[in-house]
Amino acid sequence: MENQKILVLDFGGQYNQLIARRVRDLGVYSEVRPYTTSLEEIRSAGYCGIIFTGGPNSVFEENSPICSADIFELGIPILGICYGAQVMAHLLGGTVQHAETREYGSTDMVTDQGSALFVKVPQTTSCWMSHTDFIAVPPAGFAITAHTSSCPVAAMEDRERKLYAVQFHPEVQHTPQGQDILRGFLFDVCGCVGDWQMSSFIDRSVTAIREKVGNNRVLCALSGGVDSSVAAVMVHKAVGKQLTCIFVDHGLLRKNEADEVEEIFRHQFDIDLIRVDARERFLTRLKGVSEPEQKRKIIGEEFIRVFEDEAKKLGKVEYLVQGTIYPDVIESGAGDAAVIKSHHNVGGLPEDIGFKGLIEPLRDLFKDEVRRSGLEMGIPAHLVWRQPFPGPGLAIRIIGDVTADKIRVLQDADAIFREEIAAAGLDRDIHQYFAVLTNMRSVGVMGDERTYDYTIALRGVTTTDFMTADWAKIPYEVLGRVSNRIVNEVGHINRIVYDITSKPPATIEWE
Ligand SMILES: Nc1ncnc2c1ncn2[C@@H]1O[C@H](COP(=O)(O)OP(=O)(O)OP(=O)(O)O)[C@@H](O)[C@H]1O
Ligand SMILES: O=c1[nH]c(=O)c2[nH+]cn([C@@H]3O[C@H](COP(=O)(O)O)[C@@H](O)[C@H]3O)c2[nH]1
Ligand SMILES: NC(=O)CC[C@H](N)C(=O)O
Numbered sequence: 001m002e003n004q005k006i007l008v009l010d011f012g013g014q015y016n017q018l019i020a021r022r023v024r025d026l027g028v029y030s031e032v033r034p035y036t037t038s039l040e041e042i043r044s045a046g047y048c049g050i051i052f053t054g055g056p057n058s059v060f061e062e063n064s065p066i067c068s069a070d071i072f073e074l075g076i077p078i079l080g081i082c083y084g085a086q087v088m089a090h091l092l093g094g095t096v097q098h099a100e101t102r103e104y105g106s107t108d109m110v111t112d113q114g115s116a117l118f119v120k121v122p123q124t125t126s127c128w129m130s131h132t133d134f135i136a137v138p139p140a141g142f143a144i145t146a147h148t149s150s151c152p153v154a155a156m157e158d159r160e161r162k163l164y165a166v167q168f169h170p171e172v173q174h175t176p177q178g179q180d181i182l183r184g185f186l187f188d189v190c191g192c193v194g195d196w197q198m199s200s201f202i203d204r205s206v207t208a209i210r211e212k213v214g215n216n217r218v219l220c221a222l223s224g225g226v227d228s229s230v231a232a233v234m235v236h237k238a239v240g241k242q243l244t245c246i247f248v249d250h251g252l253l254r255k256n257e258a259d260e261v262e263e264i265f266r267h268q269f270d271i272d273l274i275r276v277d278a279r280e281r282f283l284t285r286l287k288g289v290s291e292p293e294q295k296r297k298i299i300g301e302e303f304i305r306v307f308e309d310e311a312k313k314l315g316k317v318e319y320l321v322q323g324t325i326y327p328d329v330i331e332s333g334a335g336d337a338a339v340i341k342s343h344h345n346v347g348g349l350p351e352d353i354g355f356k357g358l359i360e361p362l363r364d365l366f367k368d369e370v371r372r373s374g375l376e377m378g379i380p381a382h383l384v385w386r387q388p389f390p391g392p393g394l395a396i397r398i399i400g401d402v403t404a405d406k407i408r409v410l411q412d413a414d415a416i417f418r419e420e421i422a423a424a425g426l427d428r429d430i431h432q433y434f435a436v437l438t439n440m441r442s443v444g445v446m447g448d449e450r451t452y453d454y455t456i457a458l459r460g461v462t463t464t465d466f467m468t469a470d471w472a473k474i475p476y477e478v479l480g481r482v483s484n485r486i487v488n489e490v491g492h493i494n495r496i497v498y499d500i501t502s503k504p505p506a507t508i509e510w511e
């Protein structure tokens, strides 16, 4: 049985992924698709509801993202949020205007409890606003169901056509009744029953993979990280021995990591594994390259070339499995979102790929959801809770060009940092921590001699979904020990700094 599902139609907002997430948290499957998705596709996918997201544009400006007005004729219930609400008003003949002042932050709101959205919400409540434009006049057939002191149409609905719109953001935590409002839309308006759980996601994915693959062989790009391990186990559940995993040692892994991954994987799982020594070829291609996006693209391409070479040795392989997850996709600039960085497995992929297609069963999930599905499939907790390590590895933690010597220095410094964090019992509390070899050299004095050597930056963050993160408040004693050990034990380092920026404005990795 197919699960019911909700389409989150992406108009370029910041919280699109959060909307999808909140819907899944309510037990309803949801997926984010661009606003350009064709009506035919939407109709045939059998969605039981659509949510229009917010977005940075103004509906009345030229070239703003707009969908076809025929979407309202599909008979599928729609909820517009913020820009999405304005799209609905604009397309159906209402008036959207630019306000003199922005409405931003927590705002008192009066609701009509006769609305399916507000039955569980007090008449006077608060909501979180982030807009300048507003709906001045709703389209014909719409009733106003909420207002604030400066926003005449905080919510409107055409009950008969099942079209709903809210100017505020029910998906953010600062709208205290937000989940009740979404629940009202999903359950009362769309008729969702809440039939989705992680286990049904797994079952459905396994079935879909089995159908897609048929009798063919598949390769899985396995890094030993959480995402690809979960993807591999899922594909193995689907097609068993037709799956071969390829683990690439590109020479940019952490100290001793290649051996550790091989050891763990061979013992833990009954899955075919090939370890490829590609250290030479990656280092050769990266020689003299210092621009971060260029490094990422070279690595993305070289990964694919290695997979193609291995596939040839195995005979005919149709599909490549990757452990791509949602943040990889959105940061690589999916839909109308900006390119933050090209993740090697998405934006860094070459155009010509020697496979019929990719299989990415986790593409719509967040890290914490991937972990939940890993635990559900019986992957041991110590693997599921490993901290993430980016595919391009130390190449994006060495600022500037990458050389074998720099890799060694960084591996040693990073190993000390990780050892001390573990010794202090902090490895579960800090969700990702690592050392960065900055390209900066400075003057120091060691053993009464002048030194002119590199600076290591330490980075530690706390986060749940890796989309936003705070810097970890590592105790000074621990930082002190790490600093001492690195300058004493690792050559060519004479200065250590700790990175105290959150994401945003920084990102977790330095490149
Ligand atoms: N060394 C590698 N060998 C083979 N495939 C890799 C390697 N590094 C990354 N990949 C592929 O790229 C994908 C994305 O890497 P990413 O680091 O985001 O995920 P992961 O390694 O599976 O999990 P984690 O985020 O926990 O490190 C992986 O899921 C895997 O398919
Ligand atoms: O597989 C990956 N390929 C990449 O190209 C890549 N870039 C960043 N990351 C990881 O993604 C999370 C968010 O990182 P940023 O805040 O640096 O964007 C962090 O966990 C990063 O380690 C990557 N993972
Ligand atoms: N957050 C939003 O979706 C904003 C919508 C629109 N850009 C406005 O300013 O009103």
Ligand SMILES: [Mg+2]
Binding pocket: 223, 225, 226, 388, 389, 390, 391
């Ligand atoms: Mg990884």
